[in-house]
Amino acid sequence: NAGVTQTPKFRILKIGQSMTLQCTQDMNHNYMYWYRQDPGMGLKLIYYSVGAGITDKGEVPNGYNVSRSTTEDFPLRLELAAPSQTSVYFCASSRQGGNEQFFGPGTRLTVL
Amino acid sequence: DQQVKQNSPSLSVQEGRISILNCDYTNSMFDYFLWYKKYPAEGPTFLISISSIKDKNEDGRFTVFLNKSAKHLSLHIVPSQPGDSAVYFCAASGYGGATNKLIFGTGTLLAVQP
Numbered sequence: 225n226a227g228v229t230q231t232p233k234f235r236i237l238k239i240g241q242s243m244t245l246q247c248t249q250d251m252n253h254n255y256m257y258w259y260r261q262d263p264g265m266g267l268k269l270i271y272y273s274v275g276a277g278i279t280d281k282g283e284v285p286n287g288y289n290v291s292r293s294t295t296e297d298f299p300l301r302l303e304l305a306a307p308s309q310t311s312v313y314f315c316a317s318s319r320q321g322g323n324e325q326f327f328g329p330g331t332r333l334t335v336l
Numbered sequence: 337d338q339q340v341k342q343n344s345p346s347l348s349v350q351e352g353r354i355s356i357l358n359c360d361y362t363n364s365m366f367d368y369f370l371w372y373k374k375y376p377a378e379g380p381t382f383l384i385s386i387s388s389i390k391d392k393n394e395d396g397r398f399t400v401f402l403n404k405s406a407k408h409l410s411l412h413i414v415p416s417q418p419g420d421s422a423v424y425f426c427a428a429s430g431y432g433g434a435t436n437k438l439i440f441g442t443g444t445l446l447a448v449q450p
Contacts, residue, residue: 266340314379322436325438326382
């Protein structure tokens with residue numbers, strides 16, 4: 225099993241550009257999450273999903289959108305990139321009823 | 337409002353000695369606590385967890401202690417090894433119902449000196 229995979233690993237965007245961060249898991253987990261980690265800070269929850277077609281906001285959802293059309297995929301969309309979105313983004317998944325989340329390797333995004 | 341706090345940004349210990357990482361929380365609704373380990377340029381990996389109905393959980397060199405009355409938990413690593421050098425995050429869950437949402441602390445950078 226590959227676990228949780230994320231693409232791309234690195235990306236530089238200009239202000240106002242848009243992009244989609246991809247996340248795929250092959251563990252058949254119902255629950256998926258997107259976090260961002262800023263320097264010296266913990267991980268902050270952006271959005272989460274408890275199953276295909278169901279998504280909800282986390283602590284810091286502004287400026288982002290998500291969709292969940294399949295169990296495996298949970299893409300994160302940035303529509304109008306801003307410097308404040310410079311961060312490292314982690315996708316995670318967990319089974320229903322399980323507290324442990326499994327994380328992907330992260331995407332480092334810089335907005336200039 | 338930081339609900340999960342790790343007040344020590346960094347910790348340095350000698351190889352073979354004990355490492356103690358601390359975590360405090362404010363929300364009494366939290367009922368499950370986890371420790372994650374993170375190496376540079378990698379995602380966090382699960383290390384050990386504890387339910388609020390227990391006060392201790394042990395897994396090899398790693399032990400987590402929970403003091404509910406003090407809203408405090410700690411991770412003990414004995415003996416510490418250079419490969420343990422990483423950032424350790426404390427996380428708590430139980431506030432989001434069945435969604436397994438986690439609240440993370442800011443992390444402690446552990447450096448184990450050979």
